[in-house]
Amino acid sequence: MSPLPQKAVCVARNYRAHAQELGNPIPDEPVFFLKPPSAICPLEEPLVLPSWSNSVHHEIELAVLVKNRLSNASLEEVRAGLGPVAVALDLTARDIQQKLKEKGLPWEKAKAFDRALPLGPWIEGLDLDQPITLELKINGQTRQKGNTSQMIHSIFALAQEASRYFTLEPGDLLLTGTPEGVGPLAPGDQLELILADRWRYLTQVAHGR
Numbered sequence: 001m002s003p004l005p006q007k008a009v010c011v012a013r014n015y016r017a018h019a020q021e022l023g024n025p026i027p028d029e030p031v032f033f034l035k036p037p038s039a040i041c042p043l044e045e046p047l048v049l050p051s052w053s054n055s056v057h058h059e060i061e062l063a064v065l066v067k068n069r070l071s072n073a074s075l076e077e078v079r080a081g082l083g084p085v086a087v088a089l090d091l092t093a094r095d096i097q098q099k100l101k102e103k104g105l106p107w108e109k110a111k112a113f114d115r116a117l118p119l120g121p122w123i124e125g126l127d128l129d130q131p132i133t134l135e136l137k138i139n140g141q142t143r144q145k146g147n148t149s150q151m152i153h154s155i156f157a158l159a160q161e162a163s164r165y166f167t168l169e170p171g172d173l174l175l176t177g178t179p180e181g182v183g184p185l186a187p188g189d190q191l192e193l194i195l196a197d198r199w200r201y202l203t204q205v206a207h208g209r
């Protein structure tokens with residue numbers, strides 16, 4: 001068992017086509033934000049959409065578990081310090097985020113709410129230097145598909161850069177951005193998340209809010 005996470009460090013706009021679909025410029029350095037432990041929940045439990053948003057978007061992402069403490073880490077320390085991976089959803093209240101962005105305000109309400117980070121089980125042994133495919137199907141249709149070679153900043157580069165600002169503690173998570181195709185979820189939607197063409201997870205959106 002790994003220690004409980006203290007935080008998830010997430011990155012916005014790490015896939016070019018996703019930045020473009022939301023009309024955002026390609027950032028030249030990673031745009032980080034955090035999710036608290038209260039956002040993390042098991043992927044297989046029904047997804048709960050908050051009542052105060054009319055547009056909660058799915059963002060399928062690769063999550064990486066931090067094994068060793070990383071603070072201002074070298075590339076070697078980062079390579080030794082990251083552990084298994086999992087598939088995750090970075091649920092985003094897009095309508096709320098849009099209002100906050102327009103005012104130049106922080107995104108926490110839109111990104112860090114309760115159960116905003118459904119997380120699948122950890123998978124050992126995947127090579128982080130090789131492209132890892134992520135695919136999200138909703139009601140049987142592929143909505144998002146991409147792989148980690150399409151990232152603007154690599155997994156190791158993200159962890160190294162993040163560790164300059166936030167100490168990554170064992171048990172913490174790094175979320176690495178979403179490929180294009182994000183969109184709103186509706187009550188009753190059936191989701192299938194596929195990691196590396198091999199691990200498949202089913203979940204659904206709850207009917208109540």
Ligand code: ZN
Nearest residue numbers: 059090177178
């Ligand atoms: Zn995201």
